[in-house]
Amino acid sequence: MNWKIMxxxxxxxxxxxxxxxxxxxxxPRALPEEMVGEAAPDFTRNTIEGYExxxxxxxxxxxxxxxxxxxxxxxxxxxxxxxxxxxQYKTKDVxxxxxxxxxxxxxxxxxxxxxxAAYPTLLDETQRMAIxxxxxxxxxxxxxxxDGKIVKKFTGPITKEALSEVLxxxx
Amino acid sequence: MSWLWLLVGMLAxxxxxxxxxxxxxxxxxxxxxxxxxxxxxxLRCPVCQGLSVADSRxxxxxxxxxxxxxxxxxxxxxxxxxxxxxxxxxxxxLLKPKSKHKALWIAPIGMLFIGxxxxxxxxxxxxxxTSQPKxxxxxxxxxxxxxxxxxxxxxx
Numbered sequence: 127m128n129w130k131i132m133x134x135x136x137x138x139x140x141x142x143x144x145x146x147x148x149x150x151x152x153x154p155r156a157l158p159e160e161m162v163g164e165a166a167p168d169f170t171r172n173t174i175e176g177y178e179x180x181x182x183x184x185x186x187x188x189x190x191x192x193x194x195x196x197x198x199x200x201x202x203x204x205x206x207x208x209x210x211x212x213x214q215y216k217t218k219d220v221x222x223x224x225x226x227x228x229x230x231x232x233x234x235x236x237x238x239x240x241x242x243a244a245y246p247t248l249l250d251e252t253q254r255m256a257i258x259x260x261x262x263x264x265x266x267x268x269x270x271x272x273d274g275k276i277v278k279k280f281t282g283p284i285t286k287e288a289l290s291e292v293l294x295x296x297x
Numbered sequence: 298m299s300w301l302w303l304l305v306g307m308l309a310x311x312x313x314x315x316x317x318x319x320x321x322x323x324x325x326x327x328x329x330x331x332x333x334x335x336x337x338x339x340l341r342c343p344v345c346q347g348l349s350v351a352d353s354r355x356x357x358x359x360x361x362x363x364x365x366x367x368x369x370x371x372x373x374x375x376x377x378x379x380x381x382x383x384x385x386x387x388x389x390x391l392l393k394p395k396s397k398h399k400a401l402w403i404a405p406i407g408m409l410f411i412g413x414x415x416x417x418x419x420x421x422x423x424x425x426x427t428s429q430p431k432x433x434x435x436x437x438x439x440x441x442x443x444x445x446x447x448x449x450x451x452x453x
Contacts, residue, residue: 253360
């Protein structure tokens with residue numbers, strides 16, 4: 127056996143294998159969560175229901191912020207879970223807010239009329255709020271603690287159980 | 298004339314209520330458009346795979362382009378605009394990784410160089426072997442003893 131060639135081969139291969147192994151730790155489809163741990167960007171928006179809401183008004187209790195669209199199938203799948211969670215945590219000072227993303231107000235209203243609502247939906251026509259929160263698509267749900275810090279970001283449809291796990295930790 | 302645009306910008310802030318004062322000199326309209334387009338070309342559309350904000354027609358990309366223009370108009374420098382989006386989307390939002398990740402740039406070139414060295418070394422070794430004259434047996438006795446060795450090796 128030629129140990130010299132073996133040594134050179136190992137010196138080249140081992141670092142490559144190390145980087146390959148490190149690569150397996152990352153999910154290439156996972157979206158960045160830069161805003162987790164940061165202060166939730168403040169906003170003041172009109173709701174579909176016709177009044178104004180600011181994030182600063184809700185300081186003091188956890189806030190669940192759900193970006194959704196009427197054309198989004200996974201948003202429909204998670205809708206009942208969010209309604210159930212909103213009703214469950216209503217008495218525990220947890221505020222639920224929906225944000226209509228890249229959609230028309232009339233279609234958002236139609237969705238709510240058809241599928242029900244347990245919390246207000248904010249209008250974000252310019253998607254300024256979506257950009258501020260680093261939203262890449264829908265559905266995305268942010269959990270904000272009572273001090274205004276984003277503690278969790280869910281990408282994709284969520285379940286009541288997954289949301290409860292986070293909210294129970296904040297209460 | 299630039300004071301007029303500054304006034305317009307300030308009024309726009311008052312209406313928008315962003316609470317974000319200009320950070321630097323407010324550019325002219327043309328400069329704002331040029332810089333916004335240049336920045337849009339280096340930022341990734343969050344919806345369309347591999348497309349820049351400038352090239353994508355997705356609503357999200359249009360919204361980002363508008364936000365870029367807004368930030369430039371507020372006096373943000375190019376680095377501040379980029380940092381704004383990195384702060385929200387991560388470095389993933391850049392179409393090209395930052396040059397501070399030198400390993401990404403140097404490693405492929407380095408591996409290519411090592412490959413060339415190895416191949417060159419092997420070629421040189423082979424040339425050395427093929428250029429050595431074959432040693433043929435001089436005498437009939439040597440031929441016969443060579444044949445004996447071959448036959449023995451075959452039997453084994």
